[in-house]
Amino acid sequence: MAETVYVLCTATSLLCAVLLARGYLRTRARLLLWSCLCFVFLSLNNALLLIDKVVFPEVDIAFANIGFGVLRSIMALAGLLLLVFGLVWDA
Amino acid sequence: MAAEDIPQNVVSFLAEHIDSVVQLEALLLLHANPRQPKPAADVARELRIDPNWTEAALAKLAQSGLLESSAAGYRYAPRSAELDQTIAAMAREYQTRRVTIISMIFSKPPDPIRQFADAFRLRKDDRTERPGEEAR
Amino acid sequence: MTNPLVNQFLLGAIVACCLVAGLFFLRFYTRTHDRLLAIFAIAFWILGLNWLALAFIEKDEVRTWLYAVRLLAFLLIILGILDKNRTPGPRT
Numbered sequence: 001m002a003e004t005v006y007v008l009c010t011a012t013s014l015l016c017a018v019l020l021a022r023g024y025l026r027t028r029a030r031l032l033l034w035s036c037l038c039f040v041f042l043s044l045n046n047a048l049l050l051i052d053k054v055v056f057p058e059v060d061i062a063f064a065n066i067g068f069g070v071l072r073s074i075m076a077l078a079g080l081l082l083l084v085f086g087l088v089w090d091a
Numbered sequence: 092m093a094a095e096d097i098p099q100n101v102v103s104f105l106a107e108h109i110d111s112v113v114q115l116e117a118l119l120l121l122h123a124n125p126r127q128p129k130p131a132a133d134v135a136r137e138l139r140i141d142p143n144w145t146e147a148a149l150a151k152l153a154q155s156g157l158l159e160s161s162a163a164g165y166r167y168a169p170r171s172a173e174l175d176q177t178i179a180a181m182a183r184e185y186q187t188r189r190v191t192i193i194s195m196i197f198s199k200p201p202d203p204i205r206q207f208a209d210a211f212r213l214r215k216d217d218r219t220e221r222p223g224e225e226a227r
Numbered sequence: 228m229t230n231p232l233v234n235q236f237l238l239g240a241i242v243a244c245c246l247v248a249g250l251f252f253l254r255f256y257t258r259t260h261d262r263l264l265a266i267f268a269i270a271f272w273i274l275g276l277n278w279l280a281l282a283f284i285e286k287d288e289v290r291t292w293l294y295a296v297r298l299l300a301f302l303l304i305i306l307g308i309l310d311k312n313r314t315p316g317p318r319t
Contacts, residue, residue, distance in 0.1 A: 012301035023210025080244035
């Protein structure tokens with residue numbers, strides 16, 4: 001059940017990223033680039049969540065000494081900062 | 092082609108509400124008979140424009156709060172008296188400065204927010220490329 | 228760097244960004260009356276609430292439910308996309 005949630009979250013954010021990428025390639029509108037990157041990072045955030053909870057459920061894993069929880073947060077924040085930048089600058 | 096002497100409220104109105112000449116013509120047609128709702132097909136026939144384009148343009152105008160949509164069709168119903176005055180001014184300008192108004196519509200820079208929303212359209216017919224052309 | 232304070236800081240920044248992004252989408256919605264933009268506003272605010280709750284709730288069982296709330300936000304976006312493609316939209 002929980003796995004389904006994580007997979008669906010990842011799939012949905014990926015879909016948004018793809019649609020926005022398509023739109024950006026067509027129109028070259030910079031807002032689309034930033035929002036696409038936002039959803040790419042949100043997808044990574046969701047994918048890492050999936051890996052963390054499903055693949056390694058019992059262990060607190062770390063990557064280059066950065067805990068996965070922190071890594072997930074960094075991904076999400078990176079994406080959202082890009083989006084906010086795009087909304088402020090290019091919208 | 093001096094656009095400076097077009098009143099500012101008309102310029103702002105065009106920038107904010109009008110994306111195509113179809114929208115402008117449809118709005119002015121309904122403005123000419125404000126009490127009477129008209130179905131999209133009638134508007135299309137009177138303007139001699141493709142009915143799908145007309146329907147889309149009228150829906151957009153209704154969404155912007157300029158027309159009222161009902162079973163009987165679309166009726167001129169701007170959200171405020173100020174809008175009504177602006178549209179009346181635009182109608183007057185359009186009679187004498189038609190080319191300037193039309194060129195203002197076409198020289199509108201693309202709106203990034205519209206482009207954002209349009210990116211989520213999956214069908215091909217909403218884009219400007221002709222059928223048969225591959226999306227880049 | 229697994230310091231929980233670092234994560235709390237990041238989550239705070241994330242929630243703030245979600246709030247701001249939602250505000251922008253709300254503003255764009257009032258300008259264009261495009262439902263999809265209102266949906267994005269609500270979705271980002273739901274995500275913000277989601278991350279806010281994750282910052283303060285530690286019990287694993289509740290956290291699993293919180294991730295379902297996140298899914299709700301994304302499903303809302305999907306619904307918005309479907310809605311946009313269902314109605315005969317205006318060409319711009």
